[in-house]
Amino acid sequence: MNFDVNFALENFWQAVAGIPNTLLVTFVAFMIGFPIAFFIAQVRIKNLPVLSQIAGIYISFVRGTPVVVQIFLVYNIALAYHFNPLYAAFFVFAVNCSATYSEMWKSSLSSVGKGQLEAAHSSGLTTFQAYIHIIIPQSLSVAFPSLCSSTLTMLKNTSLVFIMSVQDITAKAKIAAGLQYKYIEGYLDIFIVYLIVCIILQGIFNVLEKKLSAHKLIDEKKKNKLLGKGLTA
Template identity: 45%
Template sequence: MFDVEFFFRTFWLSFKALPVTLKITAVAFAGGIAIGFLIALCRIHKLKVLSQLCAFFVSFIRGTPIVLQILVVYSIIPSLLNSIFKNAGSSIDVFKINPIVYAYIVFSLNNTAILSEVFRSALLTVSKGQFEAGITCGLTSYQTYRRIIIPQALESALPNICNATVNLIKNTSLAFMMTVKDITAVARIEASYGYNYIESYLDIFVIYIIVCSIVQQIFRLAEKKVSVYRTGKRALKLEGEKC
């Protein structure tokens, strides 16, 4: 029988763990945006060796299940490092590291690979002629990207960034595998006492629906704001006036 009292009590207990989920999401999102964009640039400009390494990284991360990545980062690598430190006579104990650090690493790497492809495809939608025009007008490469290329690419990228962010939030539910007390972990722990798994999983479902809906709404507002760059006319007009 469905336990309504347990449902509401566990809902608020799980909701209190929301900051942990959001913290993991924020760190992974920030890392993915920064590093993912650099990887996209490396691959677009085909930098020697570096572009190949970036391509291998993206293929490896996107081609392996995130559960496997968690096992590697949380179990295999720490065990190897611990053996190395012990053999070297070091007193460093990698197992004392806060588990959330491993969550930061796993989800940042995963999100970086995904966003790098998002940025690469978005940047390629902007013609090379616009970059050359910016350089001809006396702008630096940085200024050309900031004022001409990125504003136009951003509109194409936002829907995919939104999808990546929503998937990231949902994937953080796997953080419980690293003993991180996020929404899923708290709900599962509460359910284990009386085997109220239906109520607990429904709590998780409702919380993630609320959070993901809010995130999607934020991105919709962002898409409307950057829609002024739809054809690149505004950016090109500004650069034309400068020339």
């Protein structure tokens, strides 16, 4: 079988047309899963009775089962109850995001230490103010590399949402390739498009990480100022 260059070039743009849905699933999953992950991490750090055990089981269940199996399970439930497959995709990846990022939050929040919160309280800050101005910024600074890596992994895992009939990068290219039985060209297009998207996002993350590093000194001064003078509630 000869490699069809013309078809590969044409099908490349079919794959590109699926980028919006791929990014949409990634973005929505992040926006839902990230704050839930913070709550789960807090429950585990504080070791709240019952809730901490439930959180541990939840994380073990999500991280201990293949994403593709979760997709098949949720997709078939969605079909049975006539749910939009796109919403089912949001759910699956938001759940995975919350479990993965909760470990990141737990590690980064623990690295800040209880002394920071106690110092904030002694200077007149409320717990909410301490978290907004001191705890969370420092935790995000520590967790940012892991956050970027996990987000890119989630983006690549969204290549499985074609199973749920979501018209993402994989689905667009695979359908067009299937019509002419040119799967090598189709999968190569998928490979290239994901590679380009990931390289662009990695570049954006690198720029953000540099900016974050540049602002660390400023944030440290701000923290010292807040701890020194306190804030009015």
